[in-house]
Amino acid sequence: MRVPDPATDPQPATGSPEADESFSVRSALRSPRRLRTEVLGGLVVALALIPEAIAFSIIAGVDPRVGLFASFTMAVTIAFVGGRPAMISAATGAVALVVAPVVRDHGVDYLIATVILGGILQVVLGLLGVAKLMRFIPRMVMVGFVNALAILILIAQLPHLLGVTWIVYPLLAVGIAIIVLFPRLTKVVPAPLVAIVVLTAFTVLAGVTVPTVGDEGELPESLPSLLLPDVPLSLETLQIIAPFALAMALVGLLESLLTAKLVDDVTDTHSNKTREAWGQGIANIVTGFFGGMGGCAMIGQTMINVKVSGARTRISTFLAGLFLLILVVGLGDLVAIMPMAALVAVMIMVSVGTFDWHSIRPSTLRRLPKSEVAVMAATVVVTVATSNLAYGVLVGVLIAMVLFARRVAHFTSVTRLDASDADGERVYAVEGELFFASSNDLVYQFDYAGDPSRVVIDMTKAHIWDASTVATLDAITTRYQAKGKQVRIVGLNPDSAARHDRLSGNLGS
Numbered sequence: 183m184r185v186p187d188p189a190t191d192p193q194p195a196t197g198s199p200e201a202d203e204s205f206s207v208r209s210a211l212r213s214p215r216r217l218r219t220e221v222l223g224g225l226v227v228a229l230a231l232i233p234e235a236i237a238f239s240i241i242a243g244v245d246p247r248v249g250l251f252a253s254f255t256m257a258v259t260i261a262f263v264g265g266r267p268a269m270i271s272a273a274t275g276a277v278a279l280v281v282a283p284v285v286r287d288h289g290v291d292y293l294i295a296t297v298i299l300g301g302i303l304q305v306v307l308g309l310l311g312v313a314k315l316m317r318f319i320p321r322m323v324m325v326g327f328v329n330a331l332a333i334l335i336l337i338a339q340l341p342h343l344l345g346v347t348w349i350v351y352p353l354l355a356v357g358i359a360i361i362v363l364f365p366r367l368t369k370v371v372p373a374p375l376v377a378i379v380v381l382t383a384f385t386v387l388a389g390v391t392v393p394t395v396g397d398e399g400e401l402p403e404s405l406p407s408l409l410l411p412d413v414p415l416s417l418e419t420l421q422i423i424a425p426f427a428l429a430m431a432l433v434g435l436l437e438s439l440l441t442a443k444l445v446d447d448v449t450d451t452h453s454n455k456t457r458e459a460w461g462q463g464i465a466n467i468v469t470g471f472f473g474g475m476g477g478c479a480m481i482g483q484t485m486i487n488v489k490v491s492g493a494r495t496r497i498s499t500f501l502a503g504l505f506l507l508i509l510v511v512g513l514g515d516l517v518a519i520m521p522m523a524a525l526v527a528v529m530i531m532v533s534v535g536t537f538d539w540h541s542i543r544p545s546t547l548r549r550l551p552k553s554e555v556a557v558m559a560a561t562v563v564v565t566v567a568t569s570n571l572a573y574g575v576l577v578g579v580l581i582a583m584v585l586f587a588r589r590v591a592h593f594t595s596v597t598r599l600d601a602s603d604a605d606g607e608r609v610y611a612v613e614g615e616l617f618f619a620s621s622n623d624l625v626y627q628f629d630y631a632g633d634p635s636r637v638v639i640d641m642t643k644a645h646i647w648d649a650s651t652v653a654t655l656d657a658i659t660t661r662y663q664a665k666g667k668q669v670r671i672v673g674l675n676p677d678s679a680a681r682h683d684r685l686s687g688n689l690g691s
Contacts, residue, residue, distance in 0.1 A: 210495045218370070223491030224501030226375045226528075227270055227483050231257075231506050232517060233525055234483070235273045236399040237338070242278040242475050243285040244293065246399035249273040250510050251406040252474025257503030259465040261496045265457030266442040268449070268493050270483040270502055271465055275338075276437055276570055277476050280430045284423065290473075292423060294411040298470035299427035304435055304463030313455035316439050322554045323578035325541045326561025327440055330574055332537035333566050335482050339526045339533075342393065350392050350523050357381055357527025372491045374528040381524040395525070396518025401510045406472045431463070433572040434478035438462050440575065441479040448488055482532050489535060553585040591619040594644075596627035606634025613643040618650035625654055630661050637662055642673030652685040 210216040231253050239249030253272035260271040285293045343350065357377040364373040385392055413419050442453050466476045487493045487502065509517045540546055547555060560581050565574025594614030610628065614620060628637075639658070646652060659669045674682060 207495050207497055210497055216494075217497070219491065220493050220495055220497040221501060222372050222375060223268075223487045223493030223498040225505050226372050226378075226491055227487045227498070227502040228505035228509055229378055229517075229520070230374075230483055230486055230525060230528055231270075231272055231480075231502065232401075232510060233395055233398050233522065234480070235506075236395075238273045238275050238278040239399065239475065241275060242282050242293070244290060244475055247402040248290070248473060248475045249278075250402060250506070251472055252469050252477050254503045254507045255406065255469040255472050255474050256465045256477045257499055257506065259468045260461055261500035261503065263457070263461035263464045264496075264499070265454035265459075265461055266445055266479075267453075267496045268484070268488050268498055269438075269442060269445050269453075269458075269479055270487055270499055271438065271462065271477060271479045272483065272503075273475055273477040274434075274437065274480055275334075276433050276572060277430055277478060279570060280433055281426060281475060284426050288422060291411040291413050292419075293475060294409075294470050294473060295413045295419065296423040296427045296430065297474065297476035298411070298467055299423055300430035300434070300476060301463045301466030301468075301470060303427055303431035304466060305460045306463075307431060307435060308456055308458075308460030308463060311456065312435060313439055313459045316443065316455060319440070319575065319579060320557065320582045322550075322557040323561050323575055323582060324440070324443065325538050326558040326578050327565070327571060327575055328444065328536060328538050329541065329558070330562045330565035331481050331571065332533045333562070334569060334571075335529055335533040335536065337566070339529050342522045342526045346393055347391065349390055350521075353381055353385070353392065353521060353523040354527050354530075357524050358531060361527060361531045369492070374486065374490060374531075377527055378520060378524040381527075382520045385521045386519060393522045394518060395520045395522065398522070401514040401518060403511065403514065405507070405511060406474070408471055409473050410471070430466075430476060433570070434462055434466070434476070435459055436572045436575060437481075438479035440571075441481045441484055444481065445484060445488055448485075449494060481536065482529060485532050485536055486528065490532070553589070557582045557585065587617075587619040590615060590617075594620040594624070596624065598629070607636040607638060608633045609638045609640060611640045611643065615645050615647060616651040616654075617647040621651040621654045624651075625657050625661075628658060628661075630665055630667075633662070633667065635667050637667060637669045639669065639671045640673045641671060641678065644673075644678070645675060646678035646681050649685055649689060652682055653689045655682065656686055656689060 210220055232250070235249040235253040236246040239246045242249070250273075256271045256273065260269070264271065281293055281296055284296050343354070357380075360377040360380060361373045364376050384390070385394075438458060439455055442455060442458050446453055462478060469476055483502070487498050491498070541558065557578050561574045561578030563574075564577040565571050568574070594612070594616060597611045597613070599609040599611060608629075612624070616624070639655075646655075655671060659671075662669045671682070
């Protein structure tokens with residue numbers, strides 16, 4: 183899939199993709215064809231959410247119902263408050279990894295308190311404009327994020343394919359064939375839904391014994407209820423849950439905002455990232471008060487909804503949560519007999535469709551600078567090794583920043599001009615962007631002993647960006663003065679002059 187360029191992400195006049203008629207809930211309700219797409223998309227996503235939510239519950243160390251209820255409340259709530267229509271939020275593996283130590287060491291009540299506090303922090307961060315930081319994520323980090331995600335989705339399916347009866351593999355092959363070939367006949371019904379129905383019908387009618395959804399964990403038999411965590415309201419409790427709540431808030435926002443960018447590209451629209459950020463917080467607060475484990479946007483299920491099923495509005499997101507609750511509570515016996523091979527086939531095709539194959543073509547790799555390839559590779563390796571998308575993205579951004587600073591540092595030059603009069607006045611022309619990386623060696627570019635009594639440093643073609651550069655210029659001036667020579671710095675542009683005047687002489691020795 184094509185990855186968006188993470189430069190400044192402008193918003194349309196309305197600040198919401200609903201400005202496009204194809205994203206309007208009202209227009210979908212007026213169009214039977216559009217509404218059918220939304221309904222079927224939500225149904226397919228709900229089916230795919232069930233084993234995922236159960237698996238993430240196991241990772242977090244809680245009852246499967248905690249993950250399933252979290253997926254229901256997250257999806258339904260974000261359908262109303264989120265900034266990206268058709269994006270699916272539910273219980274996720276990244277959040278499960280973050281909160282697992284809380285459950286292990288302190289119990290489920292502390293988990294619920296952590297989720298609520300994490301949601302509050304997300305609301306605060308959203309209102310403070312944390313979404314604007316997304317513009318600083320380089321394109322190759324985004325490419326690495328997408329590719330790592332595809333690999334993680336594929337790896338997550340391997341446990342369902344190991345140590346199973348041989349009939350699972352033909353079923354898997356048939357499921358993939360249906361998903362690939364059925365759209366050539368018609369796109370009225372999503373191919374993943376057809377694959378699930380066909381394989382379920384076959385295993386039931388043929389009496390074939392294969393791993394099913396019911397084998398993954400016990401499905402709930404009652405609706406979620408409102409509750410308050412049984413924890414003391416004390417500073418000690420806050421000290422326990424605050425670090426995990428902050429980590430959960432940051433990981434959830436990072437995954438959600440990156441996923442929103444990908445959906446923007448697939449649908450060729452812009453979403454309201456600020457609304458999505460605080461909307462995720464509200465969804466987690468609601469989830470916590472209903473005993474859920476918290477979550478964030480899910481790229482796999484979102485791609486099923488948007489790319490495979492063609493859904494475009496909040497209707498599909500809302501129905502995904504509603505159908506999930508109906509399926510696990512009202513139709514639990516039917517859902518339990520669905521073969522895991524069918525759902526694995528769906529997720530494998532999602533993995534294939536998510537991976538940016540163009541990024542690893544030999545022709546692409548030959549054209550890309552080695553530094554860009556290194557950023558992409560580091561993002562993929564760290565993400566896959568840690569199973570945490572946030573770690574991979576953070577490492578990728580840090581490497582990209584270091585490589586960028588290193589590259590820009592070489593664009594600075596100092597040219598020594600001839601003396602301009604009989605008394606001897608040396609002129610140095612400095613050119614380039616001066617900041618901590620590029621200005622550190624500046625002090626060694628001058629001939630302090632050999633220069634005449636007057637020295638001019640011409641900064642017409644340079645720009646001062648930070649205090650490090652001002653400190654370097656102060657050091658140069660001090661060295662010349664120690665030898666009884668005068669220094670004039672000329673040609674500063676207004677911004678550089680203001681920064682130099684404010685800081686020069688006030689930075690210490």
